[in-house]
Amino acid sequence: MSSSGPALAVGAIVASVLAAVLIGAFGNRVSRTPSDFYVASRSVSPGLNASAIGGEYLSAASFLGVAGLVLAFGVDMLWYPVGYTVGYLLLLVLVAAPLRRSGAFTLPDFAQGRLGSTRVRAAATTLVVVIGWLYLVPQMQGAGVTLRAVVGAPTWVGVLTVGLVVLLAVAGGGMRSITLVQAFQYWLKLVAITVPVFFLVVAWRADGSPDPLSPSPPEFGERTTVTVQDTAVLTVDAPVTVRASGTVDDTAVSGPLRLDVGGHDVEAGTELVFPPGSAVPGVAGAPSLTGSEWGYPLSNGQSEPLYRVYSLMVALFFGTMGLPHVLVRFYTNPDGRAARRTALTVLGLVGIFYLAPPIYGALGRLYTPELLLTGRTDAVVLTLPGVLVGGLGGQLLGAVVAAGAFAAFLSTSSGLVLSVAGVLSQDVLGRRERSPRRAFRMATTVAVIVPVVLALAGQSLGVANMVGLAFAVAASSFCPLLLLGIWWPRLTATGALAGLALGGGLAATSVLVTILLGPTDGWGGALLAQPAAWSMPLAFLVMVVVSLLTSREIPTGVRRIMVRLHTPESLDLDRGANLTGRGGRWP
Amino acid sequence: MSDETPPRRVVVTGPPRLATRASASGRRDIDEQTALGETYMRSLMRTQLRLGLAVLALVIIPLATLPALWALAPGVGRLTIGPVPLPWLVLGVLVYPVLVLVGWRYVRQAERNEAEFERIVSRQ
Numbered sequence: 054m055s056s057s058g059p060a061l062a063v064g065a066i067v068a069s070v071l072a073a074v075l076i077g078a079f080g081n082r083v084s085r086t087p088s089d090f091y092v093a094s095r096s097v098s099p100g101l102n103a104s105a106i107g108g109e110y111l112s113a114a115s116f117l118g119v120a121g122l123v124l125a126f127g128v129d130m131l132w133y134p135v136g137y138t139v140g141y142l143l144l145l146v147l148v149a150a151p152l153r154r155s156g157a158f159t160l161p162d163f164a165q166g167r168l169g170s171t172r173v174r175a176a177a178t179t180l181v182v183v184i185g186w187l188y189l190v191p192q193m194q195g196a197g198v199t200l201r202a203v204v205g206a207p208t209w210v211g212v213l214t215v216g217l218v219v220l221l222a223v224a225g226g227g228m229r230s231i232t233l234v235q236a237f238q239y240w241l242k243l244v245a246i247t248v249p250v251f252f253l254v255v256a257w258r259a260d261g262s263p264d265p266l267s268p269s270p271p272e273f274g275e276r277t278t279v280t281v282q283d284t285a286v287l288t289v290d291a292p293v294t295v296r297a298s299g300t301v302d303d304t305a306v307s308g309p310l311r312l313d314v315g316g317h318d319v320e321a322g323t324e325l326v327f328p329p330g331s332a333v334p335g336v337a338g339a340p341s342l343t344g345s346e347w348g349y350p351l352s353n354g355q356s357e358p359l360y361r362v363y364s365l366m367v368a369l370f371f372g373t374m375g376l377p378h379v380l381v382r383f384y385t386n387p388d389g390r391a392a393r394r395t396a397l398t399v400l401g402l403v404g405i406f407y408l409a410p411p412i413y414g415a416l417g418r419l420y421t422p423e424l425l426l427t428g429r430t431d432a433v434v435l436t437l438p439g440v441l442v443g444g445l446g447g448q449l450l451g452a453v454v455a456a457g458a459f460a461a462f463l464s465t466s467s468g469l470v471l472s473v474a475g476v477l478s479q480d481v482l483g484r485r486e487r488s489p490r491r492a493f494r495m496a497t498t499v500a501v502i503v504p505v506v507l508a509l510a511g512q513s514l515g516v517a518n519m520v521g522l523a524f525a526v527a528a529s530s531f532c533p534l535l536l537l538g539i540w541w542p543r544l545t546a547t548g549a550l551a552g553l554a555l556g557g558g559l560a561a562t563s564v565l566v567t568i569l570l571g572p573t574d575g576w577g578g579a580l581l582a583q584p585a586a587w588s589m590p591l592a593f594l595v596m597v598v599v600s601l602l603t604s605r606e607i608p609t610g611v612r613r614i615m616v617r618l619h620t621p622e623s624l625d626l627d628r629g630a631n632l633t634g635r636g637g638r639w640p
Numbered sequence: 641m642s643d644e645t646p647p648r649r650v651v652v653t654g655p656p657r658l659a660t661r662a663s664a665s666g667r668r669d670i671d672e673q674t675a676l677g678e679t680y681m682r683s684l685m686r687t688q689l690r691l692g693l694a695v696l697a698l699v700i701i702p703l704a705t706l707p708a709l710w711a712l713a714p715g716v717g718r719l720t721i722g723p724v725p726l727p728w729l730v731l732g733v734l735v736y737p738v739l740v741l742v743g744w745r746y747v748r749q750a751e752r753n754e755a756e757f758e759r760i761v762s763r764q
Contacts, residue, residue: 128727128728128731131727131732138736138739139699139703142739142743146692146695146696146743147692147696150750264723266725348725349710349725350711351707351710351711351714359707359711362707363707366703366704370700390751390754393750393751394747396743397740397743397744397747400739400743404736404739408732408736411728415728540689612678612681613673616681619681620670620681620684621754621757621758623758624667624757624758624761624762626667626670626671627671
């Protein structure tokens with residue numbers, strides 16, 4: 054990227070952040086009462102609300118991660134955007150209206166209100182925090198990747214920037230201003246990802262429409278300099294002579310170096326210059342795939358591909374409804390019918406967005422294959438416009454995409470931090486801190502700092518992959534709690550607790566093992582890296598069986614609660630009280 | 641004859657305790673959790689759950705068939721429409737309008753079910 058590119062990109066990012074801050078500050082003046090602050094008084098119009106939900110839902114995983122995974126692993130990765138969308142459909146069909154009618158603010162409120170147990174509330178609170186943080190870490194890492202790709206800043210700059218902006222936005226504005234900001238960010242993201250696609254496709258056609266599925270592994274189109282970021286083993290399929298400076302195969306080199314067929318250890322920081330037309334070597338995490346391995350299903354070299362696909366489907370289809378930041382949004386609808394209509398609109402908004410990322414992934418295979426070698430495939434959306442379109446136009450498009458990516462981190466992170474801070478301030482700090490507003494601000498600080506530290510310390514598994522792990526935990530805990538809580542009157546507190554502990558606990562444990570030890574091959578690795586296929590049914594089974602065994606505990610008011618959850622608000626019925634747990638102390 | 645009919649009707653429509661509040665009998669049954677009220681509620685929940693599960697099956701079964709189909713008959717996963725392989729077309733494009741369409745039909749039917757419920761329990 055030439056000299057004006059980074060400046061343009063930084064300008065665009067700053068403009069997008071400033072716009073968010075200004076809209077947030079403007080909204081802040083309208084947020085006066087406690088419920089304004091947290092749930093925007095449920096007075097948000099459906100169109101605005103749907104845009105805000107879309108803005109919040111489309112995270113770094115959608116904006117950067119999907120394209121990166123498609124670039125690295127091919128067509129199987131299209132299940133990610135499909136899963137995010139189907140998950141939303143299931144939310145609409147099984148959860149949206151009853152959840153809005155429950156009157157609960159948060160998942161712990163719902164759990165306690167429905168089951169009348171503070172122990173279930175505590176378990177739900179813990180899970181909101183765990184899932185929220187698990188989902189926040191990749192957002193922050195995505196910000197690091199972005200700033201590194203567009204201006205070459207060290208990773209921590211992006212992480213801290215997003216952390217700081219989110220802290221200020223959430224602690225200062227609350228939900229009302231966040232709603233406006235996120236609605237704006239949805240449209241920014243949609244424009245930022247779709248507009249460049251038209252230019253990319255035109256440039257690709259002008260280049261003779263090369264086929265991303267061409268039989269050979271990807272090649273470097275021109276002389277390409279690659280700086281290996283982390284020590285890696287490169288797998289070379291055809292001998293190639295590169296210019297190297299650094300350490301290769303434990304030998305310091307500076308100058309021409311012939312890489313024979315086989316594996317080569319390359320130390321971090323080594324610079325390799327590949328001649329035009331040479332094949333891109335494979336590395337762990339981004340194997341060298343032929344066109345058909347990449348372009349056709351179940352052949353990308355991951356172990357147990359069929360199990361992985363099915364487990365991913367379970368996690369994404371059933372995890373969406375259990376994401377804390379997605380649920381809190383439904384309380385901003387005026388009634389159950391509006392909640393359904395909003396969810397339907399979101400489904401459309403999200404679906405339109407997901408048409409674009411696979412195109413970046415496919416074109417990236419042709420034009421930015423060096424990302425495979427550096428392991429930074431998440432940067433393909435950011436890098437491609439500059440490479441393929443080039444010139445000032447390419448730089449402008451690159452700047453637009455960078456601004457959209459920042460909108461993605463900010464909107465999703467704000468929503469997550471708001472949810473985590475909400476339960477932390479209510480359930481943990483609220484007991485000691487007498488001023489609710491101060492408790493909320495303290496909670497926001499904690500909610501931001503922990504994932505920032507984790508993002509700086511932990512290793513990155515790829516943005517979409519990490520987010521998939523958060524979905525797996527949600528699918529194995531909140532999904533059965535919500536579905537059984539809404540549709541099965543015989544659920545008991547002990548049953549719910551056992552299911553949350555076992556399903557959520559086991560899913561979270563295997564996710565942590567995967568994050569700490571790194572992904573492994575074979576059945577063991579597949580079962581740990583994609584736990585949802587076994588942990589979700591297990592959670593359901595445990596909840597049902599334990600509830601049947603403890604049927605004496607069925608709460609007495611459950612019939613009235615079912616009336617509240619399922620009957621339309623227009624009917625004049627006795628619905629009992631809102632499911633707000635201990636009465637909702639909001640800042 | 642028209643002078644005599646109205647008072648008789650009042651006697652026939654129900655016992656006096658129902659006339660104490662201007663509320664419909666079905667709603668009263670639900671509020672007081674009578675056996676009939678429970679039946680109304682169970683039927684509403686069943687109808688809505690059945691609708692939800694039908695939508696679920698309609699979407700998940702075809703999608704879940706795809707990977708198995710591609711594993712058992714790899715040739716199917718290699719079919720192309722023009723230059724684009726079928727899996728890319730299905731998962732990258734076609735699935736989204738279908739999901740929105742299904743969601744739209746669901747919302748319409750769920751609202752109809754609620755209107756029907758409202759009509760039944762509001763009937764005198």
